[in-house]
Amino acid sequence: MTLTVTEAGLSFTNPAAYADEDRLHEALALLRRADPVHWVEAPDYEPFWAVTRHADIMEIERNNTLFLNAPRPLLATADMDAQAKQREAEGTALRTLIHMDDPQHKVVRAIGAGWFRPRAMRAMEERVAELARQYVDRMAELGGQGDFVTQVAVHYPLYVILSLLGLPESDFPRLLKLTQEMFGGGDEELRRGETPEELMQTLLDFFAYFQDLTTARRATPTDDLASEIANARVDGEYLSDFDTASYYVIIATAGHDTTSSTIAGGLHALIQHPAELARLRDNLNLLPTAADEMIRWVTPVKEFMRTAAADTEVGGVPVKQGQAVLLSYPSANRDEDVFDDPFRFDVGRDPNRHLAFGFGVHLCLGAALARMETRAFLAGRPEWTATTFVGGLKHLPIRYTLKG
Numbered sequence: 001m002t003l004t005v006t007e008a009g010l011s012f013t014n015p016a017a018y019a020d021e022d023r024l025h026e027a028l029a030l031l032r033r034a035d036p037v038h039w040v041e042a043p044d045y046e047p048f049w050a051v052t053r054h055a056d057i058m059e060i061e062r063n064n065t066l067f068l069n070a071p072r073p074l075l076a077t078a079d080m081d082a083q084a085k086q087r088e089a090e091g092t093a094l095r096t097l098i099h100m101d102d103p104q105h106k107v108v109r110a111i112g113a114g115w116f117r118p119r120a121m122r123a124m125e126e127r128v129a130e131l132a133r134q135y136v137d138r139m140a141e142l143g144g145q146g147d148f149v150t151q152v153a154v155h156y157p158l159y160v161i162l163s164l165l166g167l168p169e170s171d172f173p174r175l176l177k178l179t180q181e182m183f184g185g186g187d188e189e190l191r192r193g194e195t196p197e198e199l200m201q202t203l204l205d206f207f208a209y210f211q212d213l214t215t216a217r218r219a220t221p222t223d224d225l226a227s228e229i230a231n232a233r234v235d236g237e238y239l240s241d242f243d244t245a246s247y248y249v250i251i252a253t254a255g256h257d258t259t260s261s262t263i264a265g266g267l268h269a270l271i272q273h274p275a276e277l278a279r280l281r282d283n284l285n286l287l288p289t290a291a292d293e294m295i296r297w298v299t300p301v302k303e304f305m306r307t308a309a310a311d312t313e314v315g316g317v318p319v320k321q322g323q324a325v326l327l328s329y330p331s332a333n334r335d336e337d338v339f340d341d342p343f344r345f346d347v348g349r350d351p352n353r354h355l356a357f358g359f360g361v362h363l364c365l366g367a368a369l370a371r372m373e374t375r376a377f378l379a380g381r382p383e384w385t386a387t388t389f390v391g392g393l394k395h396l397p398i399r400y401t402l403k404g
């Protein structure tokens with residue numbers, strides 16, 4: 001059955017469409033070709049423009065005074081947008097970097113930025129390599145068979161971030177449980193309970209943990225990102241408790257699912273493309289390009305949004321002040337105008353101008369860390385050969401042999 005442009009546009013508001021990769025990419029390719037700046041009116045959502053071409057997305061992100069993150073940085077239902085507006089009016093809205101625009105964004109981003117620069121990354125390299133080794137060893141302990149997602153991929157990136165924040169290893173299991181309960185969302189295996197009260201309790205536990213952390217780091221600063229955030233001053237004042245906790249939350253969450261999906265999806269891609277796996281195994285100089293290709297291939301962040309501050313146009317299409325544009329990163333990363341043979345998984349792809357980390361002033365703060373984690377994991381045991389696999393990426397049961 002062939003899709004119409006209108007049906008293709010409804011993919012963005014349909015979580016099931018993202019679960020069917022082939023169908024999703026069919027829809028995105030159609031939009032890029034036939035209506036690259038496409039008006040979407042979907043039930044339960046405020047309307048928006050879906051932008052699917054790489055060049056248009058870059059242009060929007062480059063122009064951060066015309067296209068703002070506030071008030072609608074992410075796609076949410078009309079109800080959720082209305083609740084966010086309400087919380088904004090009451091002063092209780094979550095305010096993380098992705099909710100902010102300049103000048104505030106610049107000041108707040110600078111607080112944590114030093115910990116993601118090359119020097120800090122070099123200092124993290126050993127710890128990341130050690131954690132990668134631990135998890136590859138865990139694969140060996142599992143005896144050549146296991147669920148890669150639940151036993152390996154979800155732990156490793158969270159533990160890297162918690163190390164960067166400077167949290168004690170004894171707290172890791174508790175934080176893993178809390179992040180899973182908070183973001184398991186509709187997933188019955190992960191969420192704590194059914195009711196909003198139970199979810200609220202998880203949120204409160206999260207905030208209580210970070211509140212204690214702030215108090216401890218203000219009393220005794222240590223050399224880590226948590227102390228940097230707890231002790232930062234803007235106009236001479238500490239960030240409010242709420243803003244401090246929001247900062248920890250964005251760091252702890254932005255780098256978790258994204259990197260674990262990349263590693264699990266990247267491994268899946270290597271298993272599906274044995275010639276590419278062999279090519280990487282035979283030439284470890286390809287680790288950096290292989291890591292970036294895995295990130296392009298998986299593109300774990302599906303969208304961010306911007307809102308036009310004035311009447312303008314995108315790709316020749318008029319966009320009115322106050323209208324929102326959705327930036328489709330999976331689409332940008334398969335754009336035939338930018339990538340040779342975009343549907344080929346190529347561990348040596350160079351150049352690879354993917355937009356999986358976004359672009360411009362909001363460019364992913366953790367991009368260098370995510371690349372390093374992905375490389376370190378591959379380097380942990382480049383000789384592995386997976387012999388069979390089944391399954392989607394909530395679980396990735398694999399059978400493998402580790403050599404070397």
Ligand code: HEM
Pocket residue numbers: 061097098109161250251252254255256258259262295299300301304329355356357358359360361362363364365366367369370
């Ligand atoms: C493969 C893994 C990752 C992907 C694909 C990814 C993707 C993204 C994207 C698309 C954005 C928005 C960029 C934009 O609006 O232009 C973003 C922002 C952000 N990411 Fe990541 N991310 C990853 C890993 C991480 C890690 C490991 C961390 C930190 C530990 C992190 C922290 C952040 C933060 C703090 C922001 C907000 C930056 C801002 O608004 O100024 N991310 N990320």
